[in-house]
Amino acid sequence: MKKTEQLRKPKPYQKKHAQGMIYNSRGMLLYVLPVALIPATFLSFAVGDFSTILTNVGGCAAFLLAASLLRKGIAAEKQYLDKKITGSPKWPLKTVASTIVAITTLWVALIGANYSFFTSVAFGLGALAGMFFLYGFDPRQEKMISGTHGYTAEEVSQTVDEAEAQIVGIEQANKQINNRSFNQRIRMICGHAREVVDIIQDDPGDIRRARKFLNVYLDGALKVTEGYADMQRKHQSEELTQNFDNVLKTIESVFVEQKQKLLEDDILDLDVQIEVLAAQLKNEGVV
Numbered sequence: 001m002k003k004t005e006q007l008r009k010p011k012p013y014q015k016k017h018a019q020g021m022i023y024n025s026r027g028m029l030l031y032v033l034p035v036a037l038i039p040a041t042f043l044s045f046a047v048g049d050f051s052t053i054l055t056n057v058g059g060c061a062a063f064l065l066a067a068s069l070l071r072k073g074i075a076a077e078k079q080y081l082d083k084k085i086t087g088s089p090k091w092p093l094k095t096v097a098s099t100i101v102a103i104t105t106l107w108v109a110l111i112g113a114n115y116s117f118f119t120s121v122a123f124g125l126g127a128l129a130g131m132f133f134l135y136g137f138d139p140r141q142e143k144m145i146s147g148t149h150g151y152t153a154e155e156v157s158q159t160v161d162e163a164e165a166q167i168v169g170i171e172q173a174n175k176q177i178n179n180r181s182f183n184q185r186i187r188m189i190c191g192h193a194r195e196v197v198d199i200i201q202d203d204p205g206d207i208r209r210a211r212k213f214l215n216v217y218l219d220g221a222l223k224v225t226e227g228y229a230d231m232q233r234k235h236q237s238e239e240l241t242q243n244f245d246n247v248l249k250t251i252e253s254v255f256v257e258q259k260q261k262l263l264e265d266d267i268l269d270l271d272v273q274i275e276v277l278a279a280q281l282k283n284e285g286v287v
Helices: 017-025 033-047 050-082 093-112 117-135 153-174 180-202 204-234 238-263 267-283
Strands: none
Touching: 033 050, 033 093, 050 093, 050 117, 093 117, 153 180, 153 204, 180 204, 180 238, 204 238
16 A cells, blocks of 8 residues: 555546447347247248247247346456456356357257258357357456455455445435535545545455445445435425535545545554544434
């Protein structure tokens, strides 16, 4: 951890729309694959070939299932790539989808199109190779960096996911608040929070203190923001507005201060400050 890192104004959170659009479109081609079986299915009905009908209808269903699994596998892969530290996806969905496509292609070629066994196997292997060439393999290794002090990638990833869920909750509540000053301050708090999350991922050795920090401040910020948004809809109160303003100022100022403490590895001061703010938020009725 760098000892002298300058605090900077947090950048607005921006999703990677271009990359997201690319990933969102991947795998869609597989949904088109069953279309080729539709004319063959009608032709089988015309000649009364029951086994071919079942093969083609089953093939359509199998291809659609593979497309769905592939899309889920691609989404899981994107989440894996977006994180600095994480475990591998729980299920190898892209591999399962590729296997279904290969077996279905072999079966349709053998029964539906009456190719020889070896030719059908070649079609199946070609489909399998094409799937892996287009979409690759599922990630199977943890993404981890040194200095985790015994914490697993799953534990660090869970802490990051929980923090991000709370930040998103604060942002959603912020949309319901009709006060530009509060809106701006809450966005700043969320920006500082995401920088703390980045610190966790860059130096997982700080996860114990950072997790404690986030549990106190993010949970407090989420509760007070949702509470104010709800009360604002019911009635306006100058006292309520002032109390909310005071709490937001406290949370923002301490976020800035303690973010620097994390960067400077100031363990004792951070723990003491956390206890102080936890007591203050409790007195304010926030936690």
